[in-house]
Amino acid sequence: MYSLQKNISLKRFNTFGIGVRAKRLVIAENTHDLDLIFNDLNPEKVLILGGGSNILFTGDVEDMVLKPSIKGIKEIGRDNQNICIRVGAGEVWDGFVAYCVNNDYGGIENLSLIPGSAGAAPMQNIGAYGVEVKEYIEEVEFYHLEKRSYETLKGEECEFGYRSSIFKTKLKGKIVITSVHFSFPVKHEFNLHYSSVKELVDKTGPASLKSIRNAIINIRNSKLPDPSMFGNAGSFFKNPVIEHDMLERIQATFPEIPVYPAPGNLYKIPAAFLIEKAGWKGKREGNVGCYKNQSLILVNYGNATGNEILEFAKKIKTDVENQFGIKLSYEVNIF
Ligand code: FAD
Ligand code: NAP
Numbered sequence: 001m002y003s004l005q006k007n008i009s010l011k012r013f014n015t016f017g018i019g020v021r022a023k024r025l026v027i028a029e030n031t032h033d034l035d036l037i038f039n040d041l042n043p044e045k046v047l048i049l050g051g052g053s054n055i056l057f058t059g060d061v062e063d064m065v066l067k068p069s070i071k072g073i074k075e076i077g078r079d080n081q082n083i084c085i086r087v088g089a090g091e092v093w094d095g096f097v098a099y100c101v102n103n104d105y106g107g108i109e110n111l112s113l114i115p116g117s118a119g120a121a122p123m124q125n126i127g128a129y130g131v132e133v134k135e136y137i138e139e140v141e142f143y144h145l146e147k148r149s150y151e152t153l154k155g156e157e158c159e160f161g162y163r164s165s166i167f168k169t170k171l172k173g174k175i176v177i178t179s180v181h182f183s184f185p186v187k188h189e190f191n192l193h194y195s196s197v198k199e200l201v202d203k204t205g206p207a208s209l210k211s212i213r214n215a216i217i218n219i220r221n222s223k224l225p226d227p228s229m230f231g232n233a234g235s236f237f238k239n240p241v242i243e244h245d246m247l248e249r250i251q252a253t254f255p256e257i258p259v260y261p262a263p264g265n266l267y268k269i270p271a272a273f274l275i276e277k278a279g280w281k282g283k284r285e286g287n288v289g290c291y292k293n294q295s296l297i298l299v300n301y302g303n304a305t306g307n308e309i310l311e312f313a314k315k316i317k318t319d320v321e322n323q324f325g326i327k328l329s330y331e332v333n334i335f
Contacts, residue, residue, distance in 0.1 A: 002026055002033040004041075010061065014052030015115060017231035018306045022061040025049075027069050029090075031150065031178055034143050037066065046145060047335060048176055050117035051092070054124065054233050056334045058306035068119055070178055073099055082183045084138060089119025089177050093126075101209045106188030107136040109209045110197070112216045115227065115234070119177040123167045124331065125160045129216060130193040134160035139181040140167075145174055162262070163238050163331055223293055231300030232291070236313055237271045237328045250324060271320075271328055272296045278319040288312040310334065 004026050011019040026041065028034050037043075043064035049055070050067070069090035077084035083105055087096050097112050110131035111121075120126075125134045137155040144151050159166040167175065190207045192198040200215035201207050225232050241262045247269070250257055254277065262268040275281060275295040282292035287304035290312075291297040298309055317328050 002028050002037050010049075010052070010057060010065070013049060013065075013067070014055050014057060014233075015227035015231060016052075016056055016233050016300050016304075016306070016309065017227070018057045018300070018309075019303070020057040020060050020306065022065040023063075025065045025067065027067045029069050029071070031070070031143070034068075034176065034178070038145075038148060046173070046176075048173075050089070050120035051115055053115035053227070054120065054332055056233060056306050056309055056332050058310055058334060061335065066176065068117075068176055068178060070119070072179075076181065081186055083186065085182045085184065086179050087118045087182065088179050089117060091118040092116075093118050093121055097213070100182075100184065101213045104209065105184040106190070106209050107131075107182070107184045108133065109212045110191055110216060112213045113220045118180055122158060122160075122165055122177060122180060124163045125158075125165050127163065129197050130191045132160070132162075134158070134165075136182045136184060137180060138183040140177055141179045141181070142167075142171075142175040142177045145176065150178070151175075162241065162268075168333075225291055225293075225297060225299055230291075231304070232297050233332045235271075235296040235331050236298045237275070237296055237316075238331045239268050239271045240274075240326050240328065241266045241268050242326065243267075246325070270296075274320045274324055274326065274328070275316055278316065278323050280316050280319065285312060290316065306334075 006024055008022055008025045009019055010022050011017055026037055028037060045063040047061055047063045047065050049065050070088040071090050072088040073091060073096060074086050076086045093116050094113050096118050097108050101109050110129040111126060111133060114126055114128060121133045122137055122140050125132050139152050139154055140158060141152050190212060192201060196219055197215050201211050204211045247267045257273055258270055260268045272295045280290045281295040283290050287302040288309050289299045289301055291299050298313060320326060320328050
């Protein structure tokens with residue numbers, strides 16, 4: 001049976017640690033609970049909450065907050081080429097990665113230690129160290145809030161893009177992802193394109209799923225702020241993908257800017273570089289700051305409100321636009 005809590009603080013339900021209140025927080029353990037919730041409570045609007053690691057709350061939440069806590073990891077198919085695994089939306093993402101590494105299913109080891117739930121992984125097509133989750137998603141199962149029906153989309157129908165998908169665009173706020181099917185190749189090639197990962201893996205001998213996972217965990221622990229110490233939601237901004245003309249203009253002043261090829265003859269440049277050059281790296285205003293080791297990350301140093309963080313982000317955005325002519329977009333979901 002689902003659980004319902006009223007007038008509850010969401011502080012411990014979001015990694016920014018913003019203490020807004022929700023009128024109703026409902027936790028669903030399975031799809032039967034979902035049916036009951038929509039029959040019994042008949043909510044007008046719903047906000048879906050996973051681990052709260054990619055969310056910024058800017059005020060109390062009037063809508064019903066629904067946390068899908070659907071558990072379970074199961075092998076559902078296997079042939080000579082692929083192994084198919086279904087994972088419940090409420091599983092902790094990194095627990096699932098650990099399960100795959102321990103069972104020798106290669107693919108998502110580069111996505112080790114990303115916070116949050118498995119159900120949110122397709123939302124922004126989580127990515128790190130040269131791997132995007134879309135490469136291994138076979139199918140996404142979800143509940144459609146308006147149609148009140150269960151549906152599925154094949155991976156190729158999910159409109160996955162750079163930190164984006166149909167769930168973050170057309171279907172945003174309209175569906176609850178209940179489980180995700182992954183397909184892992186029996187013969188897997190390691191992805192060691194990011195030099196920091198390769199260097200660390202090489203130090204420990206021949207690459208393996210475990211050595212890659214360990215290297216990534218070490219790098220992330222040394223570089224990223226721990227949300228239990230400093231509230232944050234990872235990268236606040238997306239890396240811009242720009243055209244050649246724009247790149248040339250920036251390179252005229254900053255020839256050292258790192259550049260990576262992107263699909264469609266475009267170029268990805270690190271937003272962190274632009275933010276640093278605009279003078280924001282390590283800067284702090286009151287309770288909000290731009291993290292000293294990674295300028296893409298905004299940090300709640302105390303009791304910052306969501307609006308204080310958003311205002312700080314807007315100033316960075318304005319400065320980057322004035323200096324480089326590039327409009328940064330937010331990666332974090334703002335409510
Ligand atoms: P939430 O923050 O709870 O939700 C995010 C969005 O998804 C919201 O719009 C929410 O409504 C929606 N949502 C959540 N669950 C569901 C569901 N079951 N059905 C429908 N909608 C849903 N991201 C990366 O891509 N790569 C990284 O390397 C990375 N590193 C990070 C490091 C740190 C320290 C932190 C704090 C964050 C990082 N992130 C990274 C961002 C974040 O962890 C991921 O985006 C993660 O997938 C969010 O999962 P969540 O369960 O916390 O989602
Ligand atoms: P980094 O290694 O210092 O690199 C800076 C940026 O350059 C990254 O954003 C990355 O883009 C890009 N990059 C580096 N090497 C690349 C290569 N060989 N090919 C293509 N692009 C390359 O970055 P970092 O901050 O330490 O983060 C490491 C990884 O973890 C990155 O993949 C990053 O996306 C991920 N991460 C994400 C979040 C989040 O909240 N989204 C938070 C922390 C870390 P990409 O970002 O496109 O990979």
